[in-house]
Amino acid sequence: xxxxxxxxxxxxxxLIGTFAAxxxxxxxxxxxxxxxxxxxxxxxxxxxxxxxxAFLLTGAISxxxxxxxxxxxxxxxxxxIEAIRRLGQIEPGAAMxxxxxxxxxxGVLLLEQTDTSTVHLDVEHALYGNLESxxxxxxxxxxxxxxxxxxxxxxxxxxxxxxxxxxxxxxxxLFWRPLKISTFDEGFARTIGIRTGALGLALVIVxxxxxxxxxxxxxxxxxxxxxxxxxxxxxxMTNRLETQIAWSVGFAILSAVSGYVLAGYxxxxxxxxxxxxxxxxxxxxxxxxxxxxxxxGPCRTRVGAHTPA
Amino acid sequence: xxxxxxxLQLGYNATLVAIGASLLGVAAGVTGTFLFLRKRxxxxxxISHATLPGVCLAFMLLVALGGDGRNLLGLLAGSAAxxxxxxxxxxxxxxxxxxxxxxxxxxxLSVFFGFGIVLLTVIQTMGVGRQAGLEGxxxxxxxxxxxxxxxxxxxxGAATLVLVMILRRPMTLVxxxxxxxxxxxxxxxxxxxxxxxxxxxxxxxxxxxxxxxLIVALLIIPPVTARFWSERSDRVVLLAxxxxxxxxxxxxxLSATAPNLPTGPIIVLVSFAFFVLSLFLAPVRGVLxxxxxxxxxxxxxxxxxxxxxxxxxxxxxxxxxxRLLRRADLVRADGVATEAGxxxxxxxxxxxxRWEVVRADQAHEATAALYDGLxxxxxxxxxxxxxxxxHRIGGPQGVPT
Amino acid sequence: MLELxxxxxxxxxxxGIEASPLAVRGLTVSYGQKPAVFSVDMTVQPGAMTAIxxxxxxxxSTLLKAALGIVAPLSGQVTVFGQPLEEQRARIAYVPQRASxxxxxxxxxxxxxxxxxxxxxxxxxxxxxxxxxxxMDCLNRVGMRDFADRQIGQLSGGQxxxxxxxxxxxxxxxxxxxxxxxxxxxxxxxxxIIAVLKSLKEGGKTVVVVHHDLxxxxxxxxxxxxxxxxxxxxxxxxxxxxxETLQSAYGGRLxxxxxxxISRALG
Numbered sequence: 001x002x003x004x005x006x007x008x009x010x011x012x013x014x015l016i017g018t019f020a021a022x023x024x025x026x027x028x029x030x031x032x033x034x035x036x037x038x039x040x041x042x043x044x045x046x047x048x049x050x051x052x053x054a055f056l057l058t059g060a061i062s063x064x065x066x067x068x069x070x071x072x073x074x075x076x077x078x079x080x081i082e083a084i085r086r087l088g089q090i091e092p093g094a095a096m097x098x099x100x101x102x103x104x105x106x107g108v109l110l111l112e113q114t115d116t117s118t119v120h121l122d123v124e125h126a127l128y129g130n131l132e133s134x135x136x137x138x139x140x141x142x143x144x145x146x147x148x149x150x151x152x153x154x155x156x157x158x159x160x161x162x163x164x165x166x167x168x169x170x171x172x173x174l175f176w177r178p179l180k181i182s183t184f185d186e187g188f189a190r191t192i193g194i195r196t197g198a199l200g201l202a203l204v205i206v207x208x209x210x211x212x213x214x215x216x217x218x219x220x221x222x223x224x225x226x227x228x229x230x231x232x233x234x235x236x237m238t239n240r241l242e243t244q245i246a247w248s249v250g251f252a253i254l255s256a257v258s259g260y261v262l263a264g265y266x267x268x269x270x271x272x273x274x275x276x277x278x279x280x281x282x283x284x285x286x287x288x289x290x291x292x293x294x295x296x297g298p299c300r301t302r303v304g305a306h307t308p309a
Numbered sequence: 310x311x312x313x314x315x316x317l318q319l320g321y322n323a324t325l326v327a328i329g330a331s332l333l334g335v336a337a338g339v340t341g342t343f344l345f346l347r348k349r350x351x352x353x354x355x356i357s358h359a360t361l362p363g364v365c366l367a368f369m370l371l372v373a374l375g376g377d378g379r380n381l382l383g384l385l386a387g388s389a390a391x392x393x394x395x396x397x398x399x400x401x402x403x404x405x406x407x408x409x410x411x412x413x414x415x416x417x418l419s420v421f422f423g424f425g426i427v428l429l430t431v432i433q434t435m436g437v438g439r440q441a442g443l444e445g446x447x448x449x450x451x452x453x454x455x456x457x458x459x460x461x462x463x464x465x466g467a468a469t470l471v472l473v474m475i476l477r478r479p480m481t482l483v484x485x486x487x488x489x490x491x492x493x494x495x496x497x498x499x500x501x502x503x504x505x506x507x508x509x510x511x512x513x514x515x516x517x518x519x520x521x522x523l524i525v526a527l528l529i530i531p532p533v534t535a536r537f538w539s540e541r542s543d544r545v546v547l548l549a550x551x552x553x554x555x556x557x558x559x560x561x562x563l564s565a566t567a568p569n570l571p572t573g574p575i576i577v578l579v580s581f582a583f584f585v586l587s588l589f590l591a592p593v594r595g596v597l598x599x600x601x602x603x604x605x606x607x608x609x610x611x612x613x614x615x616x617x618x619x620x621x622x623x624x625x626x627x628x629x630x631x632r633l634l635r636r637a638d639l640v641r642a643d644g645v646a647t648e649a650g651x652x653x654x655x656x657x658x659x660x661x662x663r664w665e666v667v668r669a670d671q672a673h674e675a676t677a678a679l680y681d682g683l684x685x686x687x688x689x690x691x692x693x694x695x696x697x698x699x700h701r702i703g704g705p706q707g708v709p710t
Numbered sequence: 711m712l713e714l715x716x717x718x719x720x721x722x723x724x725x726g727i728e729a730s731p732l733a734v735r736g737l738t739v740s741y742g743q744k745p746a747v748f749s750v751d752m753t754v755q756p757g758a759m760t761a762i763x764x765x766x767x768x769x770x771s772t773l774l775k776a777a778l779g780i781v782a783p784l785s786g787q788v789t790v791f792g793q794p795l796e797e798q799r800a801r802i803a804y805v806p807q808r809a810s811x812x813x814x815x816x817x818x819x820x821x822x823x824x825x826x827x828x829x830x831x832x833x834x835x836x837x838x839x840x841x842x843x844x845x846m847d848c849l850n851r852v853g854m855r856d857f858a859d860r861q862i863g864q865l866s867g868g869q870x871x872x873x874x875x876x877x878x879x880x881x882x883x884x885x886x887x888x889x890x891x892x893x894x895x896x897x898x899x900x901x902x903i904i905a906v907l908k909s910l911k912e913g914g915k916t917v918v919v920v921h922h923d924l925x926x927x928x929x930x931x932x933x934x935x936x937x938x939x940x941x942x943x944x945x946x947x948x949x950x951x952x953x954e955t956l957q958s959a960y961g962g963r964l965x966x967x968x969x970x971x972i973s974r975a976l977g
Contacts, residue, residue: 033815037412038351041419045522087596088588093411094350094533098584101526105577108448108523112569127447128426174833181825184815187780191804192829192881193796221426225419232412239861241816263427267434274434276427283423290416294406302407302814302863407814602743610738610784614749618736627736627785661940668938668961677961682738682748682939 003141010264012136016158017222017260017282020214021252023165024226026172027207029241029248032231033183038093039078039204040227042100043211044220046070046077049107050212056114063156067212074208077103078201128279129219131260134158157217164213171206172245175199180241219279226252229286236297255286315562323565325459326451326518330557330576332466333515337524338531338553339473340507342546345532346484351414352399352505353528357512357521358418359395360388361425364446364516365432372435379442381458385465385513388446392509395421400502449520449573451561458517465514473507480504481542518561519573526577527553534584537591556580608633609683613657615639619646620658659702660686666698728792731756731801731885731916732777737786739769739776745784746772750941754885754918759911760933761921765960768938770920771807771889778804778887790885800829803883805874807890813863819873820858823848826880848876851909853902868899875903886910888919892926904930927951 024040031037047070054069055061077099085095138144138153145151172179182189182196189196211223234247259282264275294300344350367387368378376383395417402413429443442450473480482490483500491497508528515524535548560576589596615630616639625631625644634640639650646654663686668677676689686695727733732754739747747769754760762770775781777788779795790798803826823845824837831837837845849855852872862870871891878886886907892900907917907930921927927934927947934951936942936959943955 032409032412033812035409035411037409037415038354041351041354041415084588087599088533088537089594090533090536091348091350093348094345094529097350097354097525097529098533098581101523101529101577102581105523105526105574105581108571109574109578112571112574177825177828177831177833180817181828183812184817184822184825185806185811187775187806187810188804188825188877190780191778191799191802193799221419221423224415225423228412228415228419232408232416235408235816236406239816239863240818240821244816267431272431272434275430276434277430280423280426280430283419284427287416287420287423290420294402294408299816299861300406606740606743607784610740610745610748614736614738614785617749626787630785665958669957670961673961680939681744683745 007141007144008136008139010260011139012155012158013131013134013278014257014260016134016155016161016217017131017256017278018253019158019161019165020218020222021226021230021256021282022249023161023168023210024207024214024223025230025248025252026168026245027203027210028227029231029234029245030179030183030203031207031227032235033241034200034203036092036204037228037232038096040207040211041224042077042081042096043074043208044215044223045100046073046103046107047212047215047220049073049103049110052107052110052114056110063160063216067216070212070215071208073103074212075205078204078208127219128221128277129215129217131218131278131282132264132275134217161213161217164210168206168210171202175202179203218282222279222282225283225286226255229283229290230255233286233290233293233297236293236300239299251286251289255282255289259283259285313566315559320565322451323561325456326565326572327558327561329459329462329466330518330561330572331554332463332470332557333511333518334527334531334553334555334557334576334580335550336466336469336473336553337511337515337527338535338549338551339470339546340504340511341528341553342532342535342542342549343473343477343480343484343504344508344528345536346481346542346545347501347504349410350529350532351411351525352396353508353512354525355399355414355418355421356392356396356505356509357524358425359421360392360512360516360521361422361446362428363387363389363391363394364443365425365428366391368432368443369428369435381461381517384446385461385516388516389509389513391421392512393506396502396505396509445520446516447520447522448571449516449518449523451518451564451572462514462517465510469507469510469514472510476500476503476507477543477546481546485542519576523573523577526580527557530577530580530584531556534580534587537587537594540593552580552583556583612637612639613683616650616654616657617661619650620654662702663695663698666701727753727789729756730754730789731791732887732918733789733792734773734777735787737773737776737788738784739772739781740784741772745939747776747783747937748939750786750937752777752935752941752944754916754935755933756916757911757914758933759907759917759919759931760935761919761927761931762935762937763921763924763927763959764937764942766922768959770937773937774804774887774889774918774920778802801884803878803881803886805871805878805886805888805891807893808867808870808874813870815862817862818858819849819854819860819862819865820845822862822873823876823880826877829881845876845880848879849873851879851906852876866896868895871895872899872902875906879906884915886915886917888917890920890922892921892923924956 028040031039050070050073051066053073054065058065080099081092081095084090084098085092134155134157136154138150140150178189178194178199182194182199186196207227214223230248230251233251234244237247238244260278262285263278263281267274267276341353344353364384364387367384371380371383372378399413399417402408402416403410432443479495479500482495483497487497511528512521512524515527519527531553532545532549534552535545538548539545556576556579560579561572563579564570564572564575587595592598611627611630611633615625615634618625631640631644634650635642638647639653640646664680667673668680679689730753734750734752737747737750738745750773762773764770772781776783788795791801820842824841827837827841827845831841846855846858849858852875854869854872854876857865857869862873865873875891891903910917928951932947933945934947935944936950936955938959942959943950
């Protein structure tokens with residue numbers, strides 16, 4: 001394919017999908033190891049009510065209020081889950097189920113009550129985004145990458161998700177050691193002065209920010225898939241956390257690229273005329289990768305001595 | 310208006326929906342309880358999301374065979390098949406790989422749902438026009454419900470309920486103590502699968518009314534609500550059925566009173582309202598009761614500790630202890646014990662000494678196990694026993710000032 | 711002091727809280743509505759090896775965890791080397807019970823030991839060759855040098871315990887707190903651990919161990935702290951580890967014959 005076609009139509013969605021996948025997979029590693037994988041699921045469900053409330057408050061579809069609304073909803077959800085878990089002495093899974101389904105229901109109800117017919121705001125969009133439409137019309141070819149005027153026409157989702165990904169990378173790099181120690185052995189972490197409660201909350205907030213930024217571009221279904229599938233697949237490949245992180249990033253990129261390409265060109269190869277959902281295909285590919293590692297990964301099963309009774 | 314709705318006088322369709330939703334609520338509440346007691350509540354999330362590819366494939370198959378893609382029975386059969394596949398994947402991942410159940414749930418739900426969305430976009434381009442209302446399965450849509458649809462839901466709900474009742478004993482055993490159940494010769498793995506099968510049945514039946522995202526709420530919220538009110542599993546099951554049925558009935562009636570009140574979300578919100586009430590107000594497990602209990606307990610600990618310190622002439626450092634002792638008129642403002650304080654302190658110390666005798670004596674082993682530093686010795690021993698112990702300790706001791 | 715003092719052996723009350731590596735006053739901890747530890751005072755003697763003993767569920771581990779701030783007490787104060795805990799964290803090394811850790815975690819033995827150096831390394835410092843050499847040295851002291859590259863889940867229970875001890879050694883602390891280090895380990899491991907602990911003591915460090923095997927108390931330790939929800943006794947083994955205090959701590963749960971045997975062993 002020539003640069004004239006690739007750069008305007010495919011480069012930006014590919015980059016956005018890849019960055020979103022990495023931003024979610026990084027904190028996902030720790031969430032999966034902490035047995036909090038479904039926090040990602042909860043967060044991605046409550047993004048909808050957050051966005052609807054932001055829309056009701058500002059009366060317009062603009063990016064920043066909506067992202068703030070979504071992030072706010074994510075934090076409200078996390079606090080509510082924790083409160084219900086402690087106050088009612090309910091296991092975390094059930095507490096999560098109570099909170100995110102209720103908030104999602106409230107979001108759907110608010111949406112139905114609001115006249116959003118004039119604006120593009122609907123549940124389907126929230127679920128699977130519109131990665132395919134994030135094209136760069138000002139680009140004419142590879143040379144546009146150095147053309148300031150063309151760069152100004154980049155879809156704004158691209159710089160947003162790029163900045164988010166860098167932020168997530170920075171967080172992981174800065175707090176690498178405390179994150180690792182407190183995930184492995186929380187009691188020990190506290191005795192050396194790590195504030196494990198605050199760190200755990202920070203991790204969830206970072207995950208929420210990644211989820212919201214990614215959601216803005218690619219919809220919530222990829223968000224859940226990327227939080228869980230690449231880290232889970234990576235765990236089957238290695239017994240070292242450093243290596244696991246590297247594998248998970250690799251798997252995230254592979255899912256994003258292969259999913260996007262298959263969604264765009266797969267149907268053409270099969271003789272159909274139209275592309276299918278890129279977000280859905282990326283999630284599907286991450287599942288294929290997980291299935292392969294679960295069948296053939298060198299470290300796929302539990303071995304050795306286990307937690308004594 | 311609301312009364313009309315509650316008394317089923319808002320017309321044919323609304324009545325149909327209300328009856329269907331109540332039955333669904335009861336079935337979901339009862340089934341969900343076993344899942345909740347087994348600590349696997351969110352498995353339902355994976356099962357419900359895994360229905361989407363089946364719905365789409367069934368639609369494509371029906372159209373390809375020249376039938377009507379919207380045949381509810383066909384679509385439900387498809388959804389059940391793919392939910393079952395999702396469930397098997399989930400089981401395989403947790404049993405044969407090192408993935409924990411939460412990660413396996415997340416993986417199955419996101420991948421199956423993602424694949425379902427791919428299929429939805431395929432249907433969009435199949436040239437059969439619209440998606441034939443398949444999005445309705447995401448959030449439920451009761452607007453154009455037919456008599457036949459309602460009948461399917463009612464029969465499905467009732468059948469699920471009957472199956473739950475038949476299987477309730479083994480399921481309770483497995484949820485409570487899987488190892489004991491296995492030791493008694495119960496096929497734990499198969500009972501687990503049967504439990505999941507019932508959850509799947511509820512999900513499939515509920516697709517049309519509340520949709521696949523919100524059916525999870527009906528499986529989780531009523532059991533959690535019911536758990537606040539009883540410590541007995543059979544009662545929790547009944548209460549959860551009641552809470553679910555009421556939420557379904559009231560929710561469906563409410564949504565019929567005005568336009569733009571979608572049935573599924575309203576049912577979930579009514580259910581949540583029950584939950585919040587229970588969380589705060591339930592008599593033993595409720596938050597209010599627990600807070601009061603904890604304050605009372607903390608007060609007892611501090612006063613007891615303060616009295617023992619007084620009796621032994623030690624300085625009291627804790628500000629809270631001092632404040633509580635002062636409020637009870639046991640010490641004066643300068644920290645010196647009052648007459649009442651001295652008497653109570655001497656008694657506390659003497660009780661402590663009596664406990665020591667009890668704990669050192671093998672004859673009192675069962676009683677000694679009750680020691681927690683707070684329990685009044687009079688509540689566990691008879692007067693004669695105490696007198697006998699006092700005899701061993703010797704006469705009353707003075708209290709240092 | 712009244713009659714309680716007679717049971718408590720030597721009263722160490724108010725003697726050397728300033729100097730004590732770990733002093734606890736009026737500590738009460740409760741899970742739910744039953745106190746696990748009730749109004750306990752403890753003054754650990756510097757440079758000694760102290761065993762915390764008592765029956766199952768007597769609050770031994772809870773006492774240690776509350777002293778370290780891992781569980782929140784209902785009341786009470788803790789001082790470490792005469793100062794608040796937070797200021798003295800760097801001087802404490804803690805070896806938790808094996809059951810408290812996720813053994814499936816993707817990490818190698820050497821990485822676990824390097825965790826002990828995290829205070830030295832700070833937030834961003836990366837482990838260099840000298841840190842790795844130090845960690846290997848600690849592994850060597852517990853006889854686990856050859857296992858440095860294994861994933862921790864692949865070790866036996868005793869080996870896991872030794873790795874934990876190596877991590878504590880890497881912390882180079884002045885006060886070592888160990889929670890049931892001998893529970894469910896093989897004889898070789900027990901020997902290796904006790905040798906390391908004795909060498910720590912010879913180096914002037916203070917060691918506190920939650921211990922369950924009464925038969926080895928007088929061989930391994932020089933001080934004991936007996937607890938059964940309340941403090942029963944505290945002092946040197948000769949003074950506080952007697953038939954009387956054991957009876958008081960264990961009540962009917964310890965067969966009289968066993969106590970006789972122990973007191974005979976004690977002379």
